[in-house]
Amino acid sequence: MTERGAPTPERTRFAQWLRPGSNPRRELLAALIALLVVIAFGSLMMLAAGKAPGHVWSLMVTRTLGDPYLLGQVLYKATGVTLTGLAVALALDAGLFNIGAEGQVTAGVLACAVVGVTLPAGTPAVIAIPLCLLAAAAAGGAVGAAIGVLRVTRGAHEVITSIVLNSIVVGVALWIGNEWLFRGGTTTGGKIAPGAMLPQLGFGGSAVNASLVIAMLAVAAVWWLRNRTTWGQAWRAVGQDPSAARSVGISVGRVQILVMTGSGALAGIAAANFVMGHKHAFEEGLGRGTGLLGIAAALLGRMHPIGVAIAALVLGFLSSGGLAVADVVPKELTEMLLGVVVLAVAAAGPWVRRREALT
Amino acid sequence: MIEATLTKRFGVREVLSAARISVSAGTVHALVGENGAGKSTLVKIIAGVLHADAGTLAIGGTTVDVARWDRIRARAAGIGIVQQHGASAGTLSVVENAVLGVEGGPILGLAATAEALKKLGDQVGLPIDPWAEAGELSVGAAQRAEIVAALHLGAKLLILDEPTAVLAPVEVDGLLATLRKLAATGTTIVIVTHKLDEVRAVADDVTVLRAGATVATFDLREARDGSHVDVAAIARAMVGADLPAPAQVAEPAADAKVVLAAKRVSIGGLHDASLEVRAGEIVGVAGVDGNGQRELALAIVGLISGMRGTIQLGGRDVTRSSPAARLSAGLAHIPEDRHHGGLLLDATIADNLALGRADITGRWRIDRERVQSNARDRIAELDVRPADPHAIVRALSGGNQQKVVVGRELSRPALTAVVASQPTRGVDLGAVARIHDQLRAAALRGAGVLVISADLDELLALCHRVVVLLRGKIVGERAGAALRSADARAALGTLMTGATDVEVRA
Numbered sequence: 001m002t003e004r005g006a007p008t009p010e011r012t013r014f015a016q017w018l019r020p021g022s023n024p025r026r027e028l029l030a031a032l033i034a035l036l037v038v039i040a041f042g043s044l045m046m047l048a049a050g051k052a053p054g055h056v057w058s059l060m061v062t063r064t065l066g067d068p069y070l071l072g073q074v075l076y077k078a079t080g081v082t083l084t085g086l087a088v089a090l091a092l093d094a095g096l097f098n099i100g101a102e103g104q105v106t107a108g109v110l111a112c113a114v115v116g117v118t119l120p121a122g123t124p125a126v127i128a129i130p131l132c133l134l135a136a137a138a139a140g141g142a143v144g145a146a147i148g149v150l151r152v153t154r155g156a157h158e159v160i161t162s163i164v165l166n167s168i169v170v171g172v173a174l175w176i177g178n179e180w181l182f183r184g185g186t187t188t189g190g191k192i193a194p195g196a197m198l199p200q201l202g203f204g205g206s207a208v209n210a211s212l213v214i215a216m217l218a219v220a221a222v223w224w225l226r227n228r229t230t231w232g233q234a235w236r237a238v239g240q241d242p243s244a245a246r247s248v249g250i251s252v253g254r255v256q257i258l259v260m261t262g263s264g265a266l267a268g269i270a271a272a273n274f275v276m277g278h279k280h281a282f283e284e285g286l287g288r289g290t291g292l293l294g295i296a297a298a299l300l301g302r303m304h305p306i307g308v309a310i311a312a313l314v315l316g317f318l319s320s321g322g323l324a325v326a327d328v329v330p331k332e333l334t335e336m337l338l339g340v341v342v343l344a345v346a347a348a349g350p351w352v353r354r355r356e357a358l359t
Numbered sequence: 360m361i362e363a364t365l366t367k368r369f370g371v372r373e374v375l376s377a378a379r380i381s382v383s384a385g386t387v388h389a390l391v392g393e394n395g396a397g398k399s400t401l402v403k404i405i406a407g408v409l410h411a412d413a414g415t416l417a418i419g420g421t422t423v424d425v426a427r428w429d430r431i432r433a434r435a436a437g438i439g440i441v442q443q444h445g446a447s448a449g450t451l452s453v454v455e456n457a458v459l460g461v462e463g464g465p466i467l468g469l470a471a472t473a474e475a476l477k478k479l480g481d482q483v484g485l486p487i488d489p490w491a492e493a494g495e496l497s498v499g500a501a502q503r504a505e506i507v508a509a510l511h512l513g514a515k516l517l518i519l520d521e522p523t524a525v526l527a528p529v530e531v532d533g534l535l536a537t538l539r540k541l542a543a544t545g546t547t548i549v550i551v552t553h554k555l556d557e558v559r560a561v562a563d564d565v566t567v568l569r570a571g572a573t574v575a576t577f578d579l580r581e582a583r584d585g586s587h588v589d590v591a592a593i594a595r596a597m598v599g600a601d602l603p604a605p606a607q608v609a610e611p612a613a614d615a616k617v618v619l620a621a622k623r624v625s626i627g628g629l630h631d632a633s634l635e636v637r638a639g640e641i642v643g644v645a646g647v648d649g650n651g652q653r654e655l656a657l658a659i660v661g662l663i664s665g666m667r668g669t670i671q672l673g674g675r676d677v678t679r680s681s682p683a684a685r686l687s688a689g690l691a692h693i694p695e696d697r698h699h700g701g702l703l704l705d706a707t708i709a710d711n712l713a714l715g716r717a718d719i720t721g722r723w724r725i726d727r728e729r730v731q732s733n734a735r736d737r738i739a740e741l742d743v744r745p746a747d748p749h750a751i752v753r754a755l756s757g758g759n760q761q762k763v764v765v766g767r768e769l770s771r772p773a774l775t776a777v778v779a780s781q782p783t784r785g786v787d788l789g790a791v792a793r794i795h796d797q798l799r800a801a802a803l804r805g806a807g808v809l810v811i812s813a814d815l816d817e818l819l820a821l822c823h824r825v826v827v828l829l830r831g832k833i834v835g836e837r838a839g840a841a842l843r844s845a846d847a848r849a850a851l852g853t854l855m856t857g858a859t860d861v862e863v864r865a
Contacts, residue, residue, distance in 0.1 A: 228724060228727075229723060229724055229725060230717065230721070230722065230723055230724075230725060231723075232725075233713075233720065233725060236703075236706075237703055237706075237714060237715075240703040240704070240705055240706065241700070241702070241703055241704070243694075243699050243700040244700050244702060244703055244714070247660070247662060247682070247694050247701065248686070248714050248715025248716075248767075249682045250683070250715055251681065251683065
């Protein structure tokens with residue numbers, strides 16, 4: 001029984017417990033504790049599989065870091081996860097839990113590939129690259145905006161809508177691929193214009209490419225917007241306390257829609273890594289899993305842009321390292337650890353904060 | 360029936376200081392007092408919802424151990440309570456709520472209980488539908504259901520915590536009649552209220568709480584028939600007419616322009632309210648919480664939708680303007696709850712002082728130097744402690760947090776009008792003085808200041824004029840000499856509580 005016309009009760013509590021507190025050192029501690037939990041859990045699993053954890057871990061480190069190709073794969077993975085991690089972190093910073101980065105990546109991959117294929121073969125890079133990036137950002141941003149608009153105007157919870165949109169987007173992408181893009185019986189579309197391709201960075205022929213630079217620029221841009229501009233001030237205010245933001249004249253709904261659009265655009269740009277930097281074509285399932293890993297990166301990185309980038313490297317290492325030791329332990333084990341990261345960090349954050357409050 | 364002397368602390372604050380209440384069996388006992396006087400706390404302890412820190416409690420002549428007194432023991436002793444905000448699980452039916460937590464075994468005998476509830480309800484004049492979903496009921500019906508459920512559990516003492524706050528007038532009359540009937544059949548009733556017309560209509564005895572202590576008791580039994588109830592005496596006891604006279608405030612110029620006007624504003628609990636504030640004038644809105652104060656403040660700032668009427672700021676109609684437009688046109692807003700709407704608790708003092716203040720931060724890129732220097736200025740001006748712009752606001756005391764809100768809002772450039780809701784609620788005395796000084800200074804600089812407060816002492820100390828809001832309407836006003844006179848407090852108190860037999864219109 002709320003009285004007519006009164007502001008509706010804010011529903012950011014759900015995202016609130018995931019949000020980091022005000023003390024950066026405490027948040028770093030939470031991330032480290034979470035990593036220790038992950039290592040401990042992984043070690044237990046290795047013991048259960050009959051392997052010596054110390055041996056497996058050191059094998060994972062030496063093989064991955066010792067092999068330029070595997071190291072490159074870590075960076076390739078981290079590039080995409082950094083961008084989706086930034087997307088999730090940006091939204092959480094504004095009190096919204098965007099778990100739709102998965103669908104936004106797919107939308108970006110599709111749009112990026114379609115524009116890349118459509119461009120004439122002779123299009124110079126200075127035109128082709130920005131156009132493809134723009135298409136990817138616009139497609140991801142549109143999906144994000146839809147979530148934001150539904151939340152603000154209809155009160156639909158963003159977690160529900162983004163889950164639903166994930167499957168819709170993946171379905172639509174597959175349908176479009178089947179209908180128009182895939183070549184005779186395959187699940188791969190045509191090659192994009194050469195001008196839209198991003199150069200590889202070597203590393204023993206691994207997939208890491210120049211979109212790593214785009215990801216680093218995105219980290220810097222989000223950091224600057226967040227800490228140095230009135231926009232960042234507004235979105236963090238909305239995340240911390242929507243009613244306080246409203247009472248000082250911030251239009252909460254507009255900020256939420258803009259942030260969800262920006263979040264979707266960041267996830268969409270991850271397509272650069274997959275389409276422009278690696279496969280050079282639309283492929284079924286391309287970029288899959290990056291959105292979900294982005295959630296882990298955002299949480300482990302404690303929503304801080306630089307933290308997200310570091311967390312993306314850690315997750316990329318776990319993911320590629322798992323493959324490197326697949327002959328010793330099943331790769332499902334390390335895949336499972338990526339899930340444990342989310343649980344561990346979600347528990348460690350509030351725990352560290354509560355302990356601080358008690359002492 | 361009940362003899363209690365109870366002390367209760369929340370943290371370091373003592374909300375009950377050996378508060379006494381003595382209730383005779385088969386009577387209707389009214390417990391009255393201002394907001395924060397400790398009424399709810401006292402009845403919750405008796406009902407076993409809260410624990411007392413010290414004191415004695417005797418139920419029906421048997422002394423009980425207050426340290427071990429809880430809801431289960433209280434229920435066994437026949438004490439039922441209908442709490443202020445209801446305590447029903449919304450998705451369960453009335454009958455399921457009635458047996459919730461009291462059924463003997465795992466198998467529910469709902470049909471028989473439903474039948475019994477319905478019969479009991481009809482018998483006492485509180486008709487209910489036992490199978491209705493509790494969350495779907497109107498507040499009046501939900502309350503009836505809770506009362507019947509309490510009686511069904513064998514309540515010999517029924518405690519009602521502000522039962523009429525949520526009811527329409529016609530429902531209030533019905534409830535009061537039922538309470539009289541219940542008392543006549545032997546049930547003892549304790550009703551918490553601050554509306555004196557209800558007290559007069561229903562109570563045999565009255566206990567008045569003020570600041571956690573019992574300050575007066577009245578026996579209305581003989582008086583009720585001849586309606587010689589001295590309502591004014593109860594009002595005086597509630598608001599404490601024995602306090603020293605407030606300080607004088609410089610009057611605004613006679614030709615001062617109206618800078619803030621609300622015209623025939625209706626929204627939610629506010630009905631057709633109009634008021635004007637002139638430049639340099641401090642106007643108080645007195646009233647018990649929940650009589651439309653919240654809606655009035657939100658309507659002026661533009662934080663509420665679906666409003667009828669107009670709001671003028673500096674002579675301009677801003678009814679359709681966004682909150683941001685109103686704030687940049689020189690409106691300052693001190694919200695009623697600094698923890699929900701006033702501050703970002705996990706941000707620094709400096710960031711909170713610059714929140715939404717484009718004149719400090721710059722439009723786009725934040726001018727960090729100005730944010731810091733602004734923070735240092737405000738901290739010095741208001742004596743915020745700690746005097747560290749980087750301190751996190753959550754760690755500050757309530758008074759210092761409120762200083763941050765006041766500092767941000769009253770330092771707005773070209774201040775035209777101020778809406779301050781409960782500006783010193785839960786704030787220590789030192790901070791109260793600082794905040795009052797700032798509000799006076801804003802008026803001296805030519806702003807029109809509207810102070811909405813449940814604390815009459817605060818309004819008398821600050822205001823040139825005080826209007827009283829009751830059930831969403833402005834029911835009276837006092838200004839000038841009439842406000843300074845010795846009986847102003849009692850007169851306003853009477854208006855606030857809705858007792859109409861005292862003529863106070865100035």
